[in-house]
Amino acid sequence: MREFDWIARYFRPLTLGYESALNLQDDAALISVPDGQQLVITTDTLIEGVHFLVDTAPADIARKALAVNLSDLAAMGAAPYAYSLALSIPKNTTDEWIKSYSDALHAMQNMYGCFLLGGDSIASPAGISITITAYGLVNHGAALTRSAGVAGDALYVTGTIGDGFLGLHALENHHAAPELIARYLYPHARIAIAQQLAPNIHACMDISDGLMQDLGHICAASDVGAAIGLHDVPLSDAAHDYIHQHRIPLTSLCSGGDDYELLFSAPSHARIPNAIDGVAITKIGELTSDKIMRVFDENNQLIVLDKKGYQHF
Ligand SMILES: [Mg+2]
Structure with missing residues (x-):
């Protein structure tokens, strides 16, 4: 592997000349946190065959690897600052692969405002x-957390649920569903939306392992329960068509992963807009004091879910 050539040619330009990166010439980076702000740090690993399919294009891997980390910054209400990258690749990896990978990172950096x-x-x-380890900045004491939920809060999600899960299903089964596949491959980190909502909301996280499982994390951290209406969970038109065509139960969308939307709670009197930047914000239920998670169908009947979400182990 031509590690030092690659650093000079493909990775040094990604530092955008920021002093903290020390031109990638030192053993570590040096971050000065601006007065009145806190550093938010998150790490996510993506492994071939687990988090992306074998033979996924390098640009797709790069975009997803950075997006899932930035989504965790969004969940905390942070603005992206920078990221570091540990890349384990086969010995025979080509220059073209590295170029395509670093070009995609560059495009993502421009979109979200961060550097290597x-x-x-x-x-x-x-x-x-x-x-990838991503570093974000948030005003001191203003970070959003999972533990800030209060019984009686209304529960919301951004965007639509299940598209990423169905996109993976389409890829694995060779079904034509370009919109869903794009949602699986190119998740958006809801950075600007989270920052706009932050002053008015309580608990917040991003949905990566499935709506129900991740809601369970908010409930556990906030010591509350939740009640959600299955038919209040917003689906895209493409998801509606796909689950109808392939007879996929609605409940499986709530346990599928790869949404990278925000799940948050807000006081019932808070004014939460219906959409921000063209992304819908939908009320799906509320937090309850009884510490039990319940899902109701359109006739207000309790539904038993068999699988909560993606399990890591
Ligand atoms: Mg997360």
């Missing part, structure tokens, strides 16, 4: 593995 701080690359004996 540092990282590492390793020759992997088996498949590709990408670890």
Whole structure:
């Protein structure tokens, strides 16, 4: 592997000349946190065959690896600042692969306003593995957390639920569903939306492992329960068509992963807009004091879900 050539040609330009990256010439980066702000740090690893399919294009891997990390910054109400990258790739990885990968990172940086701080690359004996650590900034004390939910809060989600899960289903089963596949491959981090909502909301997280499982995390952290209406969960037109065509139960969309939408609670009197920047914001239920999670169908009958979401182990 031509690690030092790659750093000079493909990765050093991604520092955009920011001083904290020290031109990728030192053993570590150096971050000065502006007065009155806190550093928000998150790490996510993506592994070939687990988080993306074998033979996924390098640009698609790069976009997803950075987006899922930025989505975690969004969940905390933070603005992206920088990221570091650990890249484990097979020995025979080509220059073209690295170029395409770094070009996609560059485009993502421009979109979200961040730069590369540092990282590492390793020759992997088996498949590709990408670890990105993202650093964000938030005003002191203003970070959103999962534990700030209060019984009686209304529960909301941004965007639509289940598209990423169905996109993966379409890829794996060779079904034509370009919109859903795009949602699976190119998740959006809801950075600007979270920052706009932040002053008016309580608990917040991003949905990565499935709506129900992630709602369980808010309930556990906030020591509350929740009641949601299955038919209040917003679906895209493409998802509606797809589940009808392939007879996929609505409940599986609430346990599928890869949404990367925000799930948040807000006081019932808070004024939450119906949409921000063209992304819908939909009330799906409320937090309850009885510490039980309940899902109701359109006739207000309790539904039993068999699987909560994506399990890591
Ligand atoms: Mg998350």
